[in-house]
Amino acid sequence: MNTDPEKHSSGKTKVLILGGTGEMGQWFTHFFKERDYEVTVWGKGGKVEVARKLNVPFASDLEAAIPENDIVIVSVPINATEETIAEVAPKMKAGSLLMDFTSTKVKPVEAMRRFAPANVEILGTHPMFGPTIPTIRGQTVILVPVNGRSEKWFPVIRQLFEESGxxxxxxxxxxxxxxxSVVQGLTHFAYIAIGTTIDRLDFDIKKSRKFVSPVYSIMLDFVGRILGQNPYLYALIQMENPGVPEVHEAFIKECEELSSLVRAHDDEGFVRKMKAAARKYDDTAHALRRSDKLINSRITEYETIMNSVGKVCGFSHFYSGKVHVGTLEKVGPNEIIITKLASKGTAPHIKNKFIRLKLENLRLLSEPELREWRKENLKHAIRDISVLIPEDADPEVILGAVTTNNHLVACQISDTYNGTKGTEAENEKRGPERLGVTYRITIFGDCNADSVETEVTTLLCGLGCRVREKNLRLKE
Incomplete structure (x- = not known):
């Protein structure tokens, strides 16, 4: 719900994202739109097609757009942030808010303080996640309010992020x-250094995965995650934070000292360094449990997939969002093979497809998610089973028993009638009056409809029902 103090005739707070056509800008365009803000984007490259794809206006006339908006967000490269603030801030209207999404804060906050008019509020902001994260829930956002310059908007923005999880x-x-400087500066530097070291060694990573340990596997994934993203962004994170050079010096010195101990075969010296670091770390036990949890979650998912060979499974692709459902044929260390199910609308001459998928790009669908996909995407068979139910039996209770069959999309009572209809001889043979009920079952399109119909009929007979007439087959 939009709780911001500034409202327009549309009832929405207006947000202008500078750099809104970039990856992070696009992420926050979706974020604010989903929370009922009116978003406009601008990007130096003039990528109007990105704005169209986001279904938001592009600020072709930036000079006019700035004073029309209640919140202006600077989401541009770090080395362009101060210049952008200097150009934009003086043009903002009284009572509006200027924010930045930069990875450093001293210089951007000082620039906002210097260039924004006194009646414009400012708020330093740093989302501690990247644009590949699907939701803000569980993520950290750092806010840097400024005394006397954040009173009205700071609680609003804080509430917005917290209520979003x-x-x-x-x-x-x-x-x-x-x-x-440590959280990003040291971490990214160390991972990038590992990647460049592997490159220097001309090391065969693919072959090394055959000898993989859980920690090595996870480490490689994090190195690859960093190396696979925008290198200019990571260069600026290293170069624009004034505290990073000191961190680099400490890191390089420690690498040199540890290497010297190894070369000298000084195991006692090496042990002393590790123990000293462990005492300073002060959280090794918790770190072990957290890393075990990460490792075990990967193992558990892989085992679940391995145990599903021959079954219908669903996989969601992390990046495209596409769902692949089919019979799991084979599981390898890095990929799976499925016979993909033909969904509704598939041309009759196209049969189920045999496809390969990379495991690292996939999330295994839960049972409820898989059931929902099958329900929405498969062409189902519908059968009517007409029975005479036992005297004084409740047709709804019997319905409840039928719906426990996992092969059914749905089951409903389509008709009820007096079971004594027929000739006098038939009624006398049938015995006491019994209620006739037609149960309409919808059978998942990837199941054998005849077999499922037989299962349901057997269950009904086991509950004391008598099949009244030949079952009907509908919409097959």
Whole structure:
């Protein structure tokens, strides 16, 4: 729900995202739109087609758009942030809010303070996640309010993120940059250094995965995650935070000292360093449990997939969002093979497809998710089973028993009638008056309809029902 203090005739708060055609800008365009904000985007490259795809306006006349918006967000490269703030801030209207989404905070916050008019509020912001994350729920967002310049909007933005499931941390610009110099500066530097070291060694990563350990596998995935993203972004994160060079010096010095201990075969010295670091770390037991949880979750999912060979499974692709459903034929270390089910609308001459999928791109659908996909996408068979139910039996209770069959999309009572209809001889043979009920069953399109119909009929007979007439087959 939109709770911002500024409203327009449309009833919506207006947001302008500078850099809105970039990956992070697009992510937050969706975020604000889903929460009923009116979003406009602008990008230096003039990518109007991206705005069309997002179904939002592109600010072709930026000069006119700036004072029309209640919130202006700067989501441009770090080295262009101060220049953008200097150009945009003076043109903002009184009572509006200027935010930045940069990975550093001292320089951007100072620029906002210097260039934004006194009647424009400012709020440093750093989402601690990238655009590949599907939801803000569970993610961290850092906010840097400025005394006397964040009173009206700060609680609104904080509430917006927290109600969306984010964990919000409040800090100062100085503390932010000091902590992030390690959180991002050291982490990214170490992973990139591992990647460039592997490159220098001309090491065969693909072959090494045959000798993989859980920790090595996860480490390779994180290295690959960093290397596979925008290298300019990571270069700027390293170069624009003034605290990073000191962190690099400490890291390189430690690498050199550890390497010297190894070369000298000084195991005691090596052990002392590890123990000292463990004491400073002060959380090794929890780290072990958290990493075990990560490793075990990967193992558990893989085992679940392995145990599903021969069964119908569903997989969602992380990046395209496409769902693949079919019979799982084979599982390898890095890929699976499925015979994909033909869904509704598939041309009659096209049979089920045999396809390969890379495991790292997939999420195994849960049983409810798979059932919903099958329900919505397969062409189902419909059968009517007419029975005489036992005297004083409740047709709804019998219906409940039938619906427990997992091969059914749905089951309903389509008709009820007096079971004594017929000739006098037939009624006398039938015995006491019994209610006639027609149960209409909808059978999943990937099941054998005849077999499922037989299962349901057998169940009904086991509950004391008598089949009254030949069952009807509908819409097959």
């Amino acid at each position: 984010a964990h919000v941390e409040i800090t100062t610009a100085d503390e932010h940059d000091r902590l992030v």
